[in-house]
Amino acid sequence: RESEEATLRELRIFLREVLSRIALERKFRNFAKAVDPEEVPDYFAVIKNPMDLSTMMNKINMHEYTSAKDFLVDIDLITSNALEYNPDQDPSDRQIRNYACELKDMAYAIIDAEMDSDFEQTCVDIATSR
Numbered sequence: 001r002e003s004e005e006a007t008l009r010e011l012r013i014f015l016r017e018v019l020s021r022i023a024l025e026r027k028f029r030n031f032a033k034a035v036d037p038e039e040v041p042d043y044f045a046v047i048k049n050p051m052d053l054s055t056m057m058n059k060i061n062m063h064e065y066t067s068a069k070d071f072l073v074d075i076d077l078i079t080s081n082a083l084e085y086n087p088d089q090d091p092s093d094r095q096i097r098n099y100a101c102e103l104k105d106m107a108y109a110i111i112d113a114e115m116d117s118d119f120e121q122t123c124v125d126i127a128t129s130r
């Protein structure tokens with residue numbers, strides 16, 4: 001229905017805005033683009049489901065998120081991948097793990113604060129009805 005398309009359009013606009021705010025932060029630059037296998041040859045031996053902020057922006061534009069919940073699944077994946085690939089005690093691993101946790105918390109905090117719960121439920125209902 002037209003009103004359903006209007007709802008999903010509003011969701012896409014909101015999610016682009018959230019992602020843009022996150023991607024502005026310098027501390028999240030490690031998560032901005034897909035990992036380049038040339039730069040990090042062993043990355044894809046360890047991480048089976050890569051995810052990054054620019055891929056998420058493409059997924060918004062391809063209408064692949066029908067709720068904030070779907071969007072947060074990919075945020076969680078960025079975070080879990082970083083924790084998995086950077087398990088060591090050394091300072092650089094610790095720092096990237098910390099930034100990965102800050103990314104997740106920032107995304108959840110923005111959505112909890114700015115997403116109307118009725119709007120989110122409407123999006124979930126549209127997705128399940130399709």
Ligand SMILES: CC(=O)c1nc(NC(=O)[C@H]2CNCCN2)sc1-c1cc(O)cc(O)c1
Pocket residue numbers: 029030031032034035036039040081082085086088090092093096
């Ligand atoms: C995305 C990610 O999780 C990532 N982790 C890294 N960890 C390390 O380099 C740790 C691994 N343990 C030993 C000490 N070094 S580098 C890196 C990365 C960040 C980019 O901006 C682009 C890119 O191609 C890869």
